[in-house]
Amino acid sequence: MSHQLSDKDFKLYLANARSQIEGVFSISQEKNIDYGYQFQITDGGSKLTLNVYNGKKGLNPVFAGDKNLEAKVREVLGNHPVNIAAEHTERYGDANVWAGSDESGKGDYFGPLVVAAVIVDKNTFGKLSAAGVKDCKLLSDKKILELEDVILQNVVDAAVLELKPHIYNMRYEQVVAQGGKLNQLLGLGHIAALTQVLNRHPETERALIDQFTNSSENVRVLQQRFPNCKISQTPRAEADLAVAAASVLARARFLRAIKQLSERAGLGDIPKGGGEHVREYARAIVKKFGEGELRNYVKLHFANTGKISD
Numbered sequence: 001m002s003h004q005l006s007d008k009d010f011k012l013y014l015a016n017a018r019s020q021i022e023g024v025f026s027i028s029q030e031k032n033i034d035y036g037y038q039f040q041i042t043d044g045g046s047k048l049t050l051n052v053y054n055g056k057k058g059l060n061p062v063f064a065g066d067k068n069l070e071a072k073v074r075e076v077l078g079n080h081p082v083n084i085a086a087e088h089t090e091r092y093g094d095a096n097v098w099a100g101s102d103e104s105g106k107g108d109y110f111g112p113l114v115v116a117a118v119i120v121d122k123n124t125f126g127k128l129s130a131a132g133v134k135d136c137k138l139l140s141d142k143k144i145l146e147l148e149d150v151i152l153q154n155v156v157d158a159a160v161l162e163l164k165p166h167i168y169n170m171r172y173e174q175v176v177a178q179g180g181k182l183n184q185l186l187g188l189g190h191i192a193a194l195t196q197v198l199n200r201h202p203e204t205e206r207a208l209i210d211q212f213t214n215s216s217e218n219v220r221v222l223q224q225r226f227p228n229c230k231i232s233q234t235p236r237a238e239a240d241l242a243v244a245a246a247s248v249l250a251r252a253r254f255l256r257a258i259k260q261l262s263e264r265a266g267l268g269d270i271p272k273g274g275g276e277h278v279r280e281y282a283r284a285i286v287k288k289f290g291e292g293e294l295r296n297y298v299k300l301h302f303a304n305t306g307k308i309s310d
Contacts, residue, residue, distance in 0.1 A: 009138045010037075010054045016137040017052070017077065019273025020107030024076050024303050025069075027275070036060075043069050043303075075183070076107060095205040097121045097156065099197055099229075100242030101190045102210045104136070104250035106182070109278045109304045110270045110297055111258045113163045115189035116250040117197045119156040119204055120242045127154045128241055135238035136251040148252035151245045158246075159196035160253050161189060165261075166296045182301075183213040191221055193246075198226050206230045210237035210247070261297055270297075274304060282308050 005013065014037055021027060021041060028047075029040040036053035048065035050073065063070045101117040120128065131150045132143070139147070152158060163171060168185075175185045190209050198204055207226070209218060211233040222231045237243040262270045267284050271277045278298075285297055286308065298305065 004056050004058065005054055005138075010059075012138055012140070013059070014052070016107075020077055021073065022274035022278075024107075024274065025073065041065075041069065041073060043072065048073060095230075097201065097204050098240075098242055099194060099201075099204050099207040100210070100237065100240050100244075100246050101194050101207070102136075102238065102243050102247035102250055103186060103189060103212075104247065104254040106186065106212075107274065108254070108258075108272050109274050109299060109302045110165075110272070110281070111254055111261060112165060113168050113185070113189065113299075114160065114250040114253045114257070115186070115193045116158065116160045116246040116253070117190075117193035118151070118158045118242050118245040118249065119197050119201055120245065121156055124155055125241055128245055133241065133248060134244050136244075136247040137238075139248065141255055144248055144251050145255060147248050151249055155245060157197045157201055158249060159193045160249050161193050161196075162253055162257065163189065164257070164296075165298060169295045169300050172299070172301055176301075183215070186212055187215075187218040190218055194222055195225060198222075198229060202226075202228065204229050206232070208237050208240050208243055209233040210243050211235045265297065274302065279304050279307055 018027065018030070018039070021039060025041050025043045027039055028042050031038050033051060035055055036051055039050045039052075041048040041050060046066040046069040048063060048069045051062045051064075053060045053062065063073075097119065098121075099117060099119045101115060103113060103115045105111050105113045128151065131147060133147055133151060136144055172182070172185055175181070194207055194209070198207065204226075207222065207229055209232070216233075219231045219233055238247055258270050258272065262268065265285055265288070267281065267288065271281055282294060282298060282304065285294055294300070294305070
């Protein structure tokens, strides 16, 4: 059961939500409200209000405004804008060995898309829980990097797949040309990461995907490949320790990739998320290296790309 987040954890969640939203849309205003926080979101002439309430039963999002924009925001935030859970389940169902997958970088203009899959068991659970492993959105960057080695040393198995920006842009263009969208590209990443670990550990009884789409296609594909493993997807899956550990590994790889890109650019630290601050950095890259170099740093389909010359 979820419960009210501490002020620190709520601020971490809001920072993550802000980054994801600003990667695609604009935030015209934000402010504290009674028992929560409010984002005013715009996309062209469309307007949407998102209130996130932090109460005794956990986080509760309330939308008001343009329904089409609401659907787009939900997609960016993974169809469950409060993609968070304060507690972990001790294990997934009645499984003794289970897997989970999650991604990072989806809402960040700069840097790669990273998908990770992790397999844990009952013994693993105690070690990771004691170390403080939880949804990466509730952790500082420093803590995420500290936990990376702890997870890798204690889990049954793990796979971390990174789509560097230039590869991401190529694959995204291919998916769109075939009539797909971002969720199809995300799905391919989850399928690939889980396939790696499940192939190595056929004893795995269950696998859980953090749900980012209402489609059951990813579950169907994996279930056909691994008929003896129960595959499922659910919102707020970071409540499960395997998914939480995967979220930390994915974010750790993303953070290290951002650091490497910063060193390559030589323009200071690359900002995470979206919004004007990332556009300023993108303008600096174009000025220094030329427009063609941008595809090696950013996800070109983000709305930020069209605003760089503004």
